[in-house]
Amino acid sequence: MKLLLTGALTFFVLGLNAQITLIDEDFTSGIPASWTVVDVDGNIPNNSVSQFTSAWIGFTTVFDTCAASTSYYENPASSEDYLITPQLNLLGGGNMLSWDAKSFDATFPDSYIVLISTTDTNPNSFTDTIVMIENESPYWTSYVYDLFDFGYANQGVYVAFKNVSTDAYILGIDNVKITTNDPLSVSKVKQSVLVKVYPNPTTSFLNIVTDNFLKAQLFNISGQKVIETNKHVINVIDLPKGIYILRVTAIEGIIEKKIVIN
Numbered sequence: 001m002k003l004l005l006t007g008a009l010t011f012f013v014l015g016l017n018a019q020i021t022l023i024d025e026d027f028t029s030g031i032p033a034s035w036t037v038v039d040v041d042g043n044i045p046n047n048s049v050s051q052f053t054s055a056w057i058g059f060t061t062v063f064d065t066c067a068a069s070t071s072y073y074e075n076p077a078s079s080e081d082y083l084i085t086p087q088l089n090l091l092g093g094g095n096m097l098s099w100d101a102k103s104f105d106a107t108f109p110d111s112y113i114v115l116i117s118t119t120d121t122n123p124n125s126f127t128d129t130i131v132m133i134e135n136e137s138p139y140w141t142s143y144v145y146d147l148f149d150f151g152y153a154n155q156g157v158y159v160a161f162k163n164v165s166t167d168a169y170i171l172g173i174d175n176v177k178i179t180t181n182d183p184l185s186v187s188k189v190k191q192s193v194l195v196k197v198y199p200n201p202t203t204s205f206l207n208i209v210t211d212n213f214l215k216a217q218l219f220n221i222s223g224q225k226v227i228e229t230n231k232h233v234i235n236v237i238d239l240p241k242g243i244y245i246l247r248v249t250a251i252e253g254i255i256e257k258k259i260v261i262n
């Protein structure tokens with residue numbers, strides 16, 4: 001028994017599916033250099049919006065700075081102006097994309113498309129549409145989409161905001177945020193419950209040793225619970241090989257531990 005216990009590892013308290021912020025951009029310092037701006041239409045802005053020397057610029061109003069694009073051209077025409085995030089590495093789930101948007105003239109509201117590329121920042125690579133917003137509100141409006149619902153997980157993506165307005169005015173985008181969930185991330189918080197689990201890796205059984213044990217739950221890499229028991233010994237012989245999270249609940253608290261089944 002003593003020999004077995006020497007194999008016990010350090011435990012950390014962690015949250016299953018710990019949320020990671022991949023990007024949270026408020027454009028306070030303008031468009032970051034890590035972002036990509038592409039002016040596909042090449043149209044010349046009207047003199048009254050001549051500060052738009054690029055397809056998207058940092059645009060400061062009384063209260064805040066956002067990213068903005070104009071479709072008010074010298075000769076009325078349509079915009080094809082891309083504002084593209086850096087590559088963002090999505091994890092297994094909870095891939096939430098959110099942003100705020102507004103049209104700066106209620107009479108000439110702008111329209112835009114939110115697109116995804118899985119390869120690069122070339123406009124032609126943005127082949128998947130998350131949403132098209134027609135005639136955006138003149139008030140800041142917030143949006144949230146789960147990219148997992150569109151089939152995106154465990155991969156790198158670029159997100160583009162494409163101004164597609166025809167002879168409108170100014171479109172503002174702000175607070176672009178993308179978060180992701182890592183079911184295997186370990187946040188190093190203090191050890192609050194002393195638990196030993198062995199063997200790990202295992203092929204057949206897990207033995208759990210702790211005081212004031214209440215229950216054990218085993219989650220697969222997708223965050224799905226595959227076992228729940230109040231026994232100290234868990235039979236995992238029928239589970240697929242791979243990485244799991246074992247959550248042990250004791251009176252003193254909960255600890256989670258990465259487990260490998262071979």
Ligand SMILES: [Ca+2]
Pocket residue numbers: 026027028064065066174175
């Ligand atoms: Ca801002």
Ligand SMILES: [Ca+2]
Pocket residue numbers: 039040041042043055079080081
């Ligand atoms: Ca343009």
